[in-house]
Amino acid sequence: MSSERVAVVGCGQTHHRKVRDDLSMAGLLREAAERALADAQMDWKDVDAVVIGKAPDPFEGIMMPEIYLADxxxxxxxxxxxxxxxxxxxxxxxxxxxxxxxxxxxxxxLTIGFEKQSEGDTTWGLGGGRSGSVGAGGYFAPHMRAYIDRSGAPDYIGPAVAVKDRRNALKNPYAHLKLENLTIETVMESPYVWEPVRRLESCPTSDGAAAMVLTNEKGATEGAAWVHGTAIRSELGQFPGRDPVNPRGGRDCAADVYSQAGITDPFNEVDVAEIYVPFSWYEPMWLENLGFAAEGDGWKLVEKGVTDITGELPINVSGGVLSSNPIGASGMLRFLEVALQVRGLAGEHQIDGARTGVGHAYGGASQFFAMWVVRNEKP
Amino acid sequence: MRDVAVVSFAPSEPGLTGVEETETQLLFPVINEALAKIGITRKDIGFTCSASCDYLAGAPFAFVQTLEATGAWPPISESHVEMDGAWALYEAWVRLQHGDVDVALAFSSGICSRADIREVLSIQLDPYYLAPLWLDPLSFGRLQAEAVGQEPPTQAPAYTDAAAAVVLAAGDRARELVDRPAWIAGIDHRTDAHYPGVRDLSKSESARIAGQQAGVDKAPVDVAYLSAQYPHEGLILMDALGLTHGYGLATNPLMVSGLIQVGTAADAVIKGDANRSVGHASAGPCLQQNLVAVFEA
Known part of the structure; x- marks a missing residue:
């Protein structure tokens, strides 16, 4: 569709932590951006435009932060x-x-996503400060329970995802959570936060930023990742008949981006995917929504280890949102991590020979979706 | 670049304040009107970009509520900026360059009358060094007036409530929809540094660059609508853009002011009142960030 091919020539991220009180908010963005610029062999002066993203302003208490961050x-x-x-x-x-x-x-x-959750109170922010707020997990828990009931998935599937992603995080130097020796049993022994989600099946709150440098073909360097498709979809959050467990917006978004990238059989044609899994059960749910598994079969891929780092379709080998969750950066990290994979730069969590990667993010009441497909070759 | 035009513009009634509606309720009629004017429906829109501000709504995710006004079912291709609606128009213009989509909707909303705007805009400042001083917009206005040797203003224009929608269309689709599309001859936006102490407040370098990039000076301008809150802002902007006259803001519905000025400039071309017009939007203290659009018949 595009007139210009787009290359990802620089990727950078912060070391994500619960509290990065060693940095101001601007410093947090700069840590990621400077790494992305260094990777792109560029300097600040080489950048034509900056696009930043973050979750609601009330999370940190700063209105329209691009005004202040401009300097x-x-x-x-x-x-x-x-x-x-x-x-x-x-x-x-x-x-x-x-x-x-x-x-x-x-x-x-230069594009940067960020969140400095330690400078505010996210759950307070989610409720607009008007109530205690049930938190994001409280909203999504009934959808996960509905998925379990519909699909007949065994109760250990969610915990298995939690264990897998935290094991992957041990290979990622930037990941926030480093939980050694986690087992399905220890996850199942952790207390419920919102049934069916236990504490160890939930994402952390993190400070962090992710940055990428995108160029046209003229500016591309050797070993860039190439964007083969992007798609976004939004749908109304609440109305009778809507299916929030397997939302149509996510299916449409996936169909759109696959069509742009010429993908007809996502399971076999995608080498690695980073999908937005803030709570364990969202891995099997999104595997189905994004067309990697038939409806009701997503959990079987988890059970068989297909989504492990050594499996046929590795999912969230960076550790995913379950291991690092600087909210405004969490979606960009998914996009960035697959770019690193097809560039062969993912280090210890690199999937050998990864050529096609899918990045995915969702938000709101499972109603906002964004995806891209990147490859090591030009479109 | 692909030829893209504004083909329809609908603002809410000017000067609203103390409205009882939600932002969604303010948006619904203006989106309907923008579409009805050119005889299209929501199904004809290929891309939507919205703009709103959580700190005016007093709640996170203001845009989730306003999505209702688009009737996003089946799911739509939609994005959102936490900026004045003029930047939503800009994103829609960028999206229409690709050729796969021919019609886009951009809109914004803001209800100022439920907030203490002096307090709200203080929260926009650098959180470490400026916000703790609770510098309010009138203080910044007075500071900048001094810098250009003008009488410091004693009052800011009233912060009002508004919503506005524009429809953009590309190439032949624009010509089908309206007799005189307001072709976007150029559009650009730039920012200056945030700290008032590190820039020359008597000038607007960002407005100058944006105006130059948008091609304001390539031909005479019939009419200009500027997001100038005070007389001295008008002088600074006209100097930066090389204009001899321009209309400023009578009232200031935050998040919508810029889209209204840009939409009004486009509407002047659509209605045949102008052959070449300029619309301008601004954000941040002392005209920190500026967007300039040039429309031609």
Missing amino acids: ALGCAGKPIMRVHTAGSVGGSTAVVATHLVSSGVRERV
Whole structure:
């Protein structure tokens, strides 16, 4: 669809932690951005435009933070935009940045997703400060329970995902949670936060940022990842007949991005995927929603180890959202990690020979979706 | 670049304040009107971009509520900026460059009358060094007026409540929809540094670059609508854009002001009142961030 091919030439992320009180908010973005620029062999002055994304402003208590961040991100005299699409924001921010390049409007775009959760109270922010708020997990728990009931999945599937992603995180130097020797039993012994989700099946709250440098073909370097498709979808959050367990917006988003990338059989044609799994049961749910498994069969891929780092379809080999959750960056990290994979730069969690990667993010009441497909070859 | 035009513009009634509706309720009629004017429905829209602000709504995810006004079912291709609606228009213009989508909707909403805007806009400042001083927008306005040797204003324009929607269309689709599409001859946005102490407040370098990139000076301008809150802002912007006249803001519905000025400039071309117009949007203290759009018949 695009007039210009888009290359991912730089990837950078912070060391995600519960509290990064060694850095200001601007410092957090700069840690990720400087790593992305170094990877791209660029300097701040080489950037044409900056696109940032984060979750709601009340999380940190700063309104429209691009106004303040302009200085630290070297934007004086340049364009800066701020995207906000709930949990999917890191993904949709990367999509907006991609469009700036693919449209021919800009040549070199720096995009950053971030959250400094320690500077606010996310659960308070989610409730608008008006109530204690049930938290995101409280909202999603009934959807996971409905999935378990519909699919007949055994109760250890969620815990198995939690164990897998935390084992993967041990191979990722940037991951927040480093839980050694986790077993399905220890996960199942941890207390329920929102039935069916236990504490060890939930994402952490993290400070962190993710940054990427995107260029047109002219600016691309050897070993870049190439964007083969982007898609976003939004749907209304609440109305009779809507299926929030397997939402149509996610299915449509996947169909759109696969079509752009020429993918007809995602399970066999995708080498690695990073999908947005903030609570364990979302792995089998999204495997079905994104067309990697038939409806009701997603949990069987987990059970057979297909989504393990050594499996046929490795999912979230970076450790995923379950291991690091700087909310506004969490979606961009999914996009970034698959770019690293097809570039062969994922280090200890590299999947050998990964050529096609899918990044995915979702948000709101499972109603906002963003995806991209990247490959090691040009479209 | 692909030829893209604004083909329809619908704002809420000017000067609303103390509205009882939600932002979604303000948006629903203006989106309906923007579509009805050109005889299309929500199904004809290939891309939607919205703009809103959680700190005006007093709750997170203001845009989740306003999505209802689009009737997003079946699911739509939609994005959101936490910026003035003029930047939603910009994102829609970028999206329409690709050729796979021909019609886009951009809209924004903001209800100022339920908030203490002086307090809200203080929360927009650098959280470590400026926000603790609770610098309010009028103080910044007075500071900048001094910098250009003008009488410091004693009052900001009233912060009001509004919603607005624009429809953009590309190429032949635009020509089908309206007799005189307001072709976007150029559009660009830039920011200056945030700290008032590190820039020359008597000038707007970001507005100058945006205006130059948008091509304001390539031909005479019939009419300009600027997001100028005070007379001195008008002077600074006209100097930056090389204009001799322009209309400023009578009232200031945050998040919508810029989209209204840009939409009004486009509407002047659509209605035949102008052959070449300029619309401008701004954000941040002392005109920190600026967007300039040039429309041609």
